[in-house]
Amino acid sequence: MDKLENLFASSEYILRYEKGSFKSGYCILKDTKIVIVNKYFPLEGKINALVDILGELQFNPQDFKEKAVQDFLKELQQTQLKF
Numbered sequence: 686m687d688k689l690e691n692l693f694a695s696s697e698y699i700l701r702y703e704k705g706s707f708k709s710g711y712c713i714l715k716d717t718k719i720v721i722v723n724k725y726f727p728l729e730g731k732i733n734a735l736v737d738i739l740g741e742l743q744f745n746p747q748d749f750k751e752k753a754v755q756d757f758l759k760e761l762q763q764t765q766l767k768f
Contacts (some may be wrong), residue, residue: 686728688757689735693720696744698711711738715738736761 693700702724711722722734737751739761740741746755746762 686732686735687734689739692739692744692749692754692758693735695749699741700735707765708718713733713738 688702698720701719701721703721704724705721707723710734711720713720720738722731722738726734739758744758746758749758
């Protein structure tokens with residue numbers, strides 16, 4: 686979870702945990718570059734939502750300055766998670 690949050694902190698997007706009735710547990714406001722995850726989701730739900738969002742936003746690892754963040758993003762992009 687910390688690595689996912691650090692990845693968003695290094696991006697142009699602001700990650701917020703808010704209450705709401707989101708259909709999928711999150712919403713993305715692309716015009717203002719904010720990602721909002723339902724704060725009442727359990728930890729596993731929050732992680733799944735963040736992974737889904739990463740797939741939707743299609744970040745480029747080269748856009749990040751920190752090598753650790755680049756490596757983590759590359760690893761996530763190469764891994765196909767099955768639930």
